Amino acid sequence: MPSLPSGLLGDLDPTSDRAVFRQIADQLREAIDRGRFKEGEKLPSEAELVEHYGVSRMTVRNSFSVLQGEGLVHAEHGKGVFVRPRPPVRRLASDRFARRHREQGKSAFIVEADAAGSHPQVDSLEVKEEKASQDVSNRLGSVRRVLARRRRYLLDGRPVEFATSYLPLDIARGTPIAEPNPGPGGIYARLEELGHRLDHFEEEIRARMPSPDEVRTLRLASGVPVIHLIRTAFDQEGRAVEVCDTVMAADAYVLSYQLPAT
Amino acid sequence: MPSLPSGLLGDLDPTSDRAVFRQIADQLREAIDRGRFKEGEKLPSEAELVEHYGVSRMTVRNSFSVLQGEGLVHAEHGKGVFVRPRPPVRRLASDRFARRHREQGKSAFIVEADAAGSHPQVDSLEVKEEKASQDVSNRLGSVRRVLARRRRYLLDGRPVEFATSYLPLDIARGTPIAEPNPGPGGIYARLEELGHRLDHFEEEIRARMPSPDEVRTLRLASGVPVIHLIRTAFDQEGRAVEVCDTVMAADAYVLSYQLPAT
DNA sequence: CTTGCCCACTCGTCTATACGAGTAAGCGTG
DNA sequence: CACGCTTACTCGTATAGACGAGTGGGCAAG
Numbered sequence: 001m002p003s004l005p006s007g008l009l010g011d012l013d014p015t016s017d018r019a020v021f022r023q024i025a026d027q028l029r030e031a032i033d034r035g036r037f038k039e040g041e042k043l044p045s046e047a048e049l050v051e052h053y054g055v056s057r058m059t060v061r062n063s064f065s066v067l068q069g070e071g072l073v074h075a076e077h078g079k080g081v082f083v084r085p086r087p088p089v090r091r092l093a094s095d096r097f098a099r100r101h102r103e104q105g106k107s108a109f110i111v112e113a114d115a116a117g118s119h120p121q122v123d124s125l126e127v128k129e130e131k132a133s134q135d136v137s138n139r140l141g142s143v144r145r146v147l148a149r150r151r152r153y154l155l156d157g158r159p160v161e162f163a164t165s166y167l168p169l170d171i172a173r174g175t176p177i178a179e180p181n182p183g184p185g186g187i188y189a190r191l192e193e194l195g196h197r198l199d200h201f202e203e204e205i206r207a208r209m210p211s212p213d214e215v216r217t218l219r220l221a222s223g224v225p226v227i228h229l230i231r232t233a234f235d236q237e238g239r240a241v242e243v244c245d246t247v248m249a250a251d252a253y254v255l256s257y258q259l260p261a262t
Numbered sequence: 263m264p265s266l267p268s269g270l271l272g273d274l275d276p277t278s279d280r281a282v283f284r285q286i287a288d289q290l291r292e293a294i295d296r297g298r299f300k301e302g303e304k305l306p307s308e309a310e311l312v313e314h315y316g317v318s319r320m321t322v323r324n325s326f327s328v329l330q331g332e333g334l335v336h337a338e339h340g341k342g343v344f345v346r347p348r349p350p351v352r353r354l355a356s357d358r359f360a361r362r363h364r365e366q367g368k369s370a371f372i373v374e375a376d377a378a379g380s381h382p383q384v385d386s387l388e389v390k391e392e393k394a395s396q397d398v399s400n401r402l403g404s405v406r407r408v409l410a411r412r413r414r415y416l417l418d419g420r421p422v423e424f425a426t427s428y429l430p431l432d433i434a435r436g437t438p439i440a441e442p443n444p445g446p447g448g449i450y451a452r453l454e455e456l457g458h459r460l461d462h463f464e465e466e467i468r469a470r471m472p473s474p475d476e477v478r479t480l481r482l483a484s485g486v487p488v489i490h491l492i493r494t495a496f497d498q499e500g501r502a503v504e505v506c507d508t509v510m511a512a513d514a515y516v517l518s519y520q521l522p523a524t
Numbered sequence: 525c526t527t528g529c530c531c532a533c534t535c536g537t538c539t540a541t542a543c544g545a546g547t548a549a550g551c552g553t554g
Numbered sequence: 555c556a557c558g559c560t561t562a563c564t565c566g567t568a569t570a571g572a573c574g575a576g577t578g579g580g581c582a583a584g
Contacts, residue, residue: 019537029474045564056539058320061565069331069484071471078546078564098524198523205519207469207487207512209333212291222331225469225487225512233523250469250487257467257519261460261495262360281567307534318569323535340534340576527584534577540570547564554557 008036009044012053020055021062028063032072032083039085043073046081071223071251084221087252088118090160094257097201102185109153124152124162124217125180129169136166139232139243147172149187152217159218160252166243171196188233191242196235204230207250218249225250270298271306274315282317283324290325294334294345301347305335308343333485333513346483349514350380352422356519359463364447371415386414386424386479387442391431398428401494401505409434411449414479417514421480425508433458433503450495453504458497466492469512480511487512 009027012020031037044052049060064081067073075081090112095101101108113120132146140146146166153161165187167177176182177190192198206228210220218226227250233242271289274282293299306314311322326343329335337343352374357363363370375382394408402408408428415423427449429439438444439452454460468490472482480488489512495504 021537026474047563056541058540059538062537064565065327069471070473075565076546077566078548080564094519094521095524097521100524200523201521203519203521205467205489205517206515207489209331209485209487211332212288223471225471227467227469253468255467257356257465257521259356259359259463259465259519261462262357262362283567309533318571320570321568324567326535337535338576339536340578342534525584528582530579530581532577532579534575536574536576537572538574539572542567542569544567545565547562549561549563551560552558554555 009049009052012055020053021059021066024049024053024055024060024063025066028067029070029072032067037083039083041083042080043082068222071221074221074223084223087158088116088155089254090116090155090252092253092255097188097198102189107186113155118155119157121154121157122151123154124150126150127178127180129173132166136243136245139230140166140168140240143168145169147178149177155252158252159249161246161248162214162217163244163246166245167241171241187242191233191235196239196241198241199234199236199238202232202234205255210247214247218247220249227253227255229255271311271314274317282315283321283328286311286315286317286322286325287328290329291332291334294329299345301345303345304342305344330484333483336483336485346485349420350378350417351516352378352417352514354515354517359450359460364451369448375417380417381419383416383419384413385416386412388412389440389442391435394428398505398507401492402428402430402502405430407431409440411439420514421511422514423508423510424476424479425506428505428507429503449504453495453497458501458503460503461496461498461500464494464496467517472509476509480509482511489515489517491517 009031012023016023018026028037028043037043046057046060046064049055049063050057053060064073064075068075072084073081074084096108107122109122110120127147127149129145130148132140132143136146137143147169149165149167151163152159153163167187171191171194172178175190175194177187177194182190188198207225208228210218210224210226214220214226220226227248229244229246229248231242231244231246232240233244235241271293274285278285280288290299290305299305308319308322308326311317311325312319315322326335326337330337334346335343336346358370369384371384372382389409389411391407392410394402394405398408399405409431411427411429413425414421415425429449433453433456434440437452437456439449439456444452450460469487470490472480472486472488476482476488482488489510491506491508491510493504493506493508494502495506497503
């Protein structure tokens with residue numbers, strides 16, 4: 001086994017109160033922060049660190065699991081442990097639903113991704129009528145059944161977002177909104193054509209760790225939280241006409257809002 | 263040792279491909295989701311699970327670490343492993359900086375927390391001049407040095423947010439803004455008095471796992487991400503007059519924005 | 525009754541070992 | 555040359571054991 005380049009990592013301090021696996025994690029973290037290990041680069045293998053520090057393998061693995069929990073590194077079976085590369089982020093601006101962005105034939109996601117030079121995809125399209133959850137029902141004003149439109153967004157093959165739109169049946173049933181492809185400008189354009197002129201949106205934002213389901217759907221690395229965004233669209237009569245529930249890989253997004261100082 | 267109530271948790275499936283520690287984590291997760299273990303309640307001890315499943319202790323600990331990473335449970339040394347209670351959340355509305363909220367003597371944080379029946383505190387107050395980071399300098403329009411105002415917010419003794427405001431020296435030096443207590447209405451009120459009538463704010467939102475520093479400052483449990491919010495305040499001349507960098511415990515916040523449909 | 529100690533139970537850290545399984549490169553065979 | 559096998563290296567899973575340290579209840583001494 002090739003031994004570690006000396007100087008890359010320090011020694012342990014046996015007099016320290018700090019647990020050994022934490023000391024090792026600290027040294028690796030610092031080396032990563034200082035750029036000694038670059039994005040996507042392979043860290044020393046478990047065996048190398050075992051030898052370098054003179055500890056058991058479980059201790060080294062424990063260190064790695066700390067860094068994984070921080071989202072700094074990820075392990076690949078059979079290959080090694082790598083510094084997690086920061087993916088390109090998608091910026092969501094607060095004017096992204098402005099009418100002027102709705103004129104084109106393609107969806108905002110596609111247009112924007114093309115402009116950014118990445119390859120966008122939308123899949124897992126599902127459109128069906130179903131019972132409204134309590135939360136959705138409350139937001140839409142006590143409806144019992146809704147039209148649900150589910151879809152998953154991918155950038156360069158990587159899933160980044162999973163979204164479900166809920167619409168009251170009396171608005172959506174039998175309209176293009178109930179079709180897999182609602183046509184140019186998306187469902188907001190259709191809603192306006194149907195006489196529901198949009199007035200404003202409300203967005204609620206939370207961040208949390210993903211459920212196992214979300215880990216699978218978004219193929220999330222460990223240590224990556226999700227941003228959970230719930231948007232409600234209101235028409236000019238003040239009626240909630242759509243609720244969109246979106247779960248985004250947090251490392252792929254920056255949300256941006258503009259607030260008046262009123 | 264008291265044995266586990268039967269029926270609470272199932273058995274392992276030795277034919278399954280799924281790793282044993284994942285099966286155990288799955289069963290515990292499901293029991294929590296079903297409300298068999300309530301918020302704040304103690305899970306079976308490691309020893310009890312070792313006996314129940316007939317596995318080694320490290321395997322049980324591995325299961326717990328999965329659930330910890332998901333933010334579902336937290337361990338307390340000497341006591342046990344508990345279902346993590348959902349703390350009361352603080353809702354931040356997009357009109358929270360409206361002038362009408364600025365009239366009172368107390369800060370928005372204090373007023374709001376009092377209204378919600380919780381006990382608010384602000385500490386770690388630090389006000390000093392320092393070199394602007396590259397990012398802050400860019401946002402403020404190439405300033406070299408800034409006034410930095412740091413403070414930590416607590417609710418019922420629990421730290422929930424750590425914020426730093428940066429202001430250009432030519433605006434803030436020698437004004438009440440450079441005092442620990444800037445007076446009624448906060449620094450936004452002072453900025454307006456100084457002739458910088460505020461026009462709008464820009465907020466950038468990210469979510470990520472906390473750094474070890476942030477874990478300490480916010481006393482974060484493992485499996486709790488942070489929301490990182492960077493707000494820039496612009497005056498009516500279009501000049502950026504303040505940048506506020508805020509790190510929030512994600513389990514304590516819901517952000518809420520209102521967007522025009524324009 | 526109060527104080528202080530002990531003990532049982534809890535999780536935290538660490539060692540040593542074993543086998544399984546994914547990866548990639550080298551090497552030999554056809 | 556192309557294919558498939560072997561092999562070495564990687565991380566994944568699991569066992570068994572040891573000691574440390576925080577917590578809280580019970581018990582004994584004062």
